[in-house]
Amino acid sequence: MFKNKFSSRLLLLMLLFFMGFAGFGVVVMRTLDRVKVTGVVYDSVILNKDLIADVLPPPGYIIEAYLLTRLQLDETDIDRIRMLQASGERLKLEFVESSERWRKTLAQGELRDLMTGAALTNASEFFSLRDQTFQPALLAQDLATARSTMVKMHRAYEAHRVAIDRVVELARAQYQVAENEAKEEVAASQQMLSLIGLALLFVVGFVALAAYQMTRKLAQRVSMASTIAERIAAGNLTTEIPVLSDSDEITELLTAIGKMNNGLKALVTRAKQSTIELMSTATEYAATSRQQEATVQSFGASTNEIAAAVKQISATSVELLATMDKVNLVATQTADLAEQGQIGLKSLDTTMDKLALAAGNMAARLAVIREEAAEITSVVTTIAKVADQTNLLSINAAIEAEKAGEQGLGFLVLAREIRRLADQTAVASLDIEQMVKQMQSAVSAGVMEIDHFAEEVKNGVGGVTRVGGQFGQIIGQVKVLSERFDVVNLGMRAQSQGARQIGESMGQLTDGARQTSISLREFNGATESLRDAVASLKQEIAQFNVGE
C-alpha cells in the first residue's frame, strides 16, 4: 500500500504526527474533564459560595422559620406579628424553591430519598400547621391554640432537623470519596503526560532523520533531471535518460522527460522532413497559383464569352417568344376559321342531302323513261319484223310474177310497191330504233351520270363529314396546341428569365474571377512569404541535434 514514494512517505509522517497529537490530546482532555474541580476559577466560585453558605441560614433547613414562629409567640404587638409572618412566608417560598432544585439536581440514592422524603414531608407539615392554625390563632389573640399548635410544630421541626442532620452526614462522606478519587486521577495523568512527551521526542527524531534522507535523495535526482532538461533545452536530443529502479515522482519525471525527448526527437525529425516537404509544397503552390491565375484570367475571358452567348440566347428566346405568340395568334385564327368552316359545312351538308334526294328522284324518272323506251323498242322490233317479212314476201312474189311472164307483170308492179312500203317501214322503224337506242343510251348515260353524281354527292357528303371532322380535329388540335403554346410560352419566358439570370450570374462570375485573380496574386505573395518562413524554420530546426 505504501510505495516508496515521497508523497507516501510524507503522508506517513504526517499521519504519525497526527496520531501522536491526537493521543496526547485525548489523554489531556480526559484528565481535565475528570479533575476540573481543581481549577483557579472554580476555586474562587467555590470560595464565594462557601462564604454565603457560612453567613446565610440555609433555605433547605427551616430553622429560621421555626425561630420566627418562636418570636411571634412571644410578641404581643400585632404589627410585629404581621411583619414576622411576612418574613415567614418568604422563607417558605425559599424552602419550596430549594427543595424543588434539590429534587431535580440530586442523583437517585439515599441522599435524594432523605431530601425529598423525610425532610420535605416534615417541613411541609410544619408550614401547613403554621399557616392554617398557628397564624390565624395568633392573629385572633388565641394564645392557647397557638401554644398547642406550637408543640405540634416543634415536633415536626425536630423530625425535619433529624433528617437534615442525616443528609449532612451523607454528603460529607460522598465528598471525601470524590476528593480522594481526584487526587489519584491527577497523579495518573502526570505519569501519562511524561510518557507521551517521551514518545513525542522519539517521533520528532525519527521524522527529522527520514526527512533529511528524503531531501538528499530528492535533491540528487532533481539536479539530474534538471541537467537532462537543460541539455534537451540546448537542443541536444541524443541525451541518454538513466533508468531508475525506484518508482517515485522523480523517476516518473525522468520517464516523462525521456518520452518528451523521444517525442521531440520524432517531432524535430518530422519537422525537418516537413520543412523540406513544405518548401517543395510552397514552391509548387507558387507555381500552381501562377497557373491558376492564368487559368482564372482565361476563365474570366470564357465567362465573358459565355455571358455574351447567354445574352444572345436571351435575345433569341425573346424573339422566339414573340414568334410563338404570333404562331399562337395564327393558330387561334385558324381555329376560328375552322369553326366558321364547320358551320358552312353543316349548311353544305344539308344542301348535299337535298341534292342526293333530287338525284334519286331523277334516277327514278330516268328508270321510268328506260322502261318506256324498252317498250318502244319492242314495238319497233315487231314493226321491223313485219316489214322484213313483207319485204321477203314481196321478193318471192315478184320472183313468182317474173316466172309467170306477161301475166305476172301487174303483180310484179304491185309487189314492187309493197316492197317499197316495207322498205320505208323498215327504214322508219330503223330510224325509230336508232332514236330509241340513242335515247336509251342517253338515259343510260344520264342514269350513270346521276348515279355517278349521287355517288359523288355521297362522297361529297362523306367528304363534308370528313372535312367537318377534320375541322373539328383542327379546332381540337389548335386548342391543344394553344394550351401547349401556353406551356411553351411559360417555358420560354422562364428560359428567357433563366438566360437573363445566367447572364447576371456570369457577370458575377466574371467579377468573382477578377477577384479570385487578385486573391491569387495575394496568395502568390503569401506563398513567397511562406517559403521565406519555411526557410527560416529550417534554419531553426537545424539547431536541433537528433543524432543523424
Place this chain on the structure above:
Amino acid sequence: MLALACAAGSLRFAIPARNIVRVLPRQALLPLPEAPNSIVGMLRFQGQLVPTIDLCQLVLNRAALVCPATRLVIVKLAGTEDSAALPRLLALIAEDVLDLVEITQSEPGLALPDAAWLGDFARTEQFSLQWLALEKLMPETLAELASMMQAQTLAEPSAP
C-alpha cells in the same frame, strides 16, 4: 332482165330472178363436217337436202352478218330443165337481200381461175354489180356428192 340484188360486204352481186326458187329467212342447217369453209351445211327444203354456201365465206373469208337482210336464196342450177327429175338446187347465204333490180346492160368480166363463180358485170340505171356464175359456185367433187345425196333422198320417200 329482173335480178335479185345481194351483197357480200361491199361487193354487190346479182342473181337472175328466173333461177331463184325461193328467198327464205336464215334458219338452222344440218352440219356438214369435213366440208370446205364456204359450204356451211345442208338445208332441208321441200324434202330435199340442199347444200348451202356462205357467199361471204367464199368471197371475203368471213361469216355472213347476222341480220334480217341476210337471207337464204335457194337457186335452181342448170341441167335440170326436165320436170320429171327433181331440180338441182343450191342455197346461198347472202347479205342485203332486200330488192329486185332491173338489169339493163351486161358486160363480160374477167375470168379468174380461182374465182370461176364471178360472172359478167351487170348494170342497172343507178349502179353496177356482178352476176354470180351459179353453176361454178359448187366445187366439182362436192357437186357430185350433192347429186348422190339428192339421189339418196329420192330413194327414201320418207322425206317430209
